[in-house]
Amino acid sequence: MKIGFIGLGNMGAPMAANLVAAGHAVTGYDVAGVTVEGVAQAGSAPDAARGAEVVITMLPNGAILRAVAAEVLPAMDKGAVLLDCSTVDVASARAVAAEAEAAGIGFLDAPVSGGVGGAAAGTLTFMVGGSDGAFATAKPLFDVMGQKAVHCGPAGNGQAAKICNNMILGVTMIATCEAFALADKLGLDRQAMFDVVSTSSGYSWSMNAYCPAPGIGPKSPADNDYKPGFAAELMLKDLRLSQDAAEGADADTPMGRLAARLYETFVEDEDGKGRDFSAMLPRFESRGRSD
Numbered sequence: 001m002k003i004g005f006i007g008l009g010n011m012g013a014p015m016a017a018n019l020v021a022a023g024h025a026v027t028g029y030d031v032a033g034v035t036v037e038g039v040a041q042a043g044s045a046p047d048a049a050r051g052a053e054v055v056i057t058m059l060p061n062g063a064i065l066r067a068v069a070a071e072v073l074p075a076m077d078k079g080a081v082l083l084d085c086s087t088v089d090v091a092s093a094r095a096v097a098a099e100a101e102a103a104g105i106g107f108l109d110a111p112v113s114g115g116v117g118g119a120a121a122g123t124l125t126f127m128v129g130g131s132d133g134a135f136a137t138a139k140p141l142f143d144v145m146g147q148k149a150v151h152c153g154p155a156g157n158g159q160a161a162k163i164c165n166n167m168i169l170g171v172t173m174i175a176t177c178e179a180f181a182l183a184d185k186l187g188l189d190r191q192a193m194f195d196v197v198s199t200s201s202g203y204s205w206s207m208n209a210y211c212p213a214p215g216i217g218p219k220s221p222a223d224n225d226y227k228p229g230f231a232a233e234l235m236l237k238d239l240r241l242s243q244d245a246a247e248g249a250d251a252d253t254p255m256g257r258l259a260a261r262l263y264e265t266f267v268e269d270e271d272g273k274g275r276d277f278s279a280m281l282p283r284f285e286s287r288g289r290s291d
């Protein structure tokens with residue numbers, strides 16, 4: 001397939017490389033001038049998009065997505081598909097979908113989970129919003145870049161699924177970390193805590209698969225001095241998106257709101273920036289009761 005790829009950062013570069021390895025013809029563009037082996041370099045975003053059957057974007061946020069879409073949609077062929085894999089606000093995804101539709105172009109919002117490791121290994125999970133036809137066009141590309149693509153409904157629903165999932169993740173990681181810190185102060189051994197909780201009703205992905213306590217459970221960023229993994233500032237981004245969406249939809253999300261505040265303090269006022277989001281455990285460990 002002839003593919004345009006815009007945004008060749010930590011995630012986009014390995015995703016584009018996997019498409020090339022699978023035999024697709026990929027033309028890429030990144031404002032920072034990044035090059036990827038096997039990807040033809042275009043001089044601008046519209047140049048990367050022209051003549052492509054699918055144009056993939058992997059960009060930092062919704063404002064940039066809107067700006068890039070305004071440039072590339074006029075350059076794209078009617079019937080082609082714009083496939084945005086960035087994590088952005090639901091409103092931006094739906095706005096770009098409407099512009100694409102007006103131009104006779106398909107649009108899918110398909111944010112991913114799996115991080116940089118999943119992007120390199122081609123094992124991402126895609127959460128996809130958009131039409132059945134556009135989904136069918138993009139399906140072979142999801143199969144190359146990922147291990148699973150869930151069609152969640154119309155445009156915007158992929159982003160909705162992503163931020164709901166990550167709101168649960170942020171809240172459960174905080175709950176797991178504060179429980180470990182409490183267990184420490186009660187004299188409960190961390191291994192015993194893990195052995196009980198991981199097989200009891202407090203279990204979760206945060207405890208069982210990504211345990212925030214070093215040396216406990218399967219290998220995780222906690223065992224590597226909390227190097228990300230999934231950086232605290234990316235969790236903060238997703239929690240903020242969840243709160244923007246909750247505000248717009250008049251949804252009551254008190255735990256999500258508190259999780260966003262805690263990660264904001266951790267990233268902006270403490271030492272959380274650049275650390276894995278599970279480094280909430282040493283944060284709680286070093287504190288006493290705050291109210």
Ligand code: NAD
Pocket residue numbers: 006007008009010011012029030031032034045058059060061064068085086087088112113114115116229230234237
């Ligand atoms: P990144 O900052 O490494 O990459 C973004 C790239 O977009 C950069 O190379 C930047 O130069 C480029 N860019 C910015 N503006 C541009 C423009 N106008 N035209 C062309 N290129 C432009 O970020 P990343 O880690 O690759 O993340 C990309 C997206 O994926 C984000 O939305 C992020 O939230 C999401 N995501 C990241 C992870 C992760 O673990 N890194 C996991 C899941 C989802």
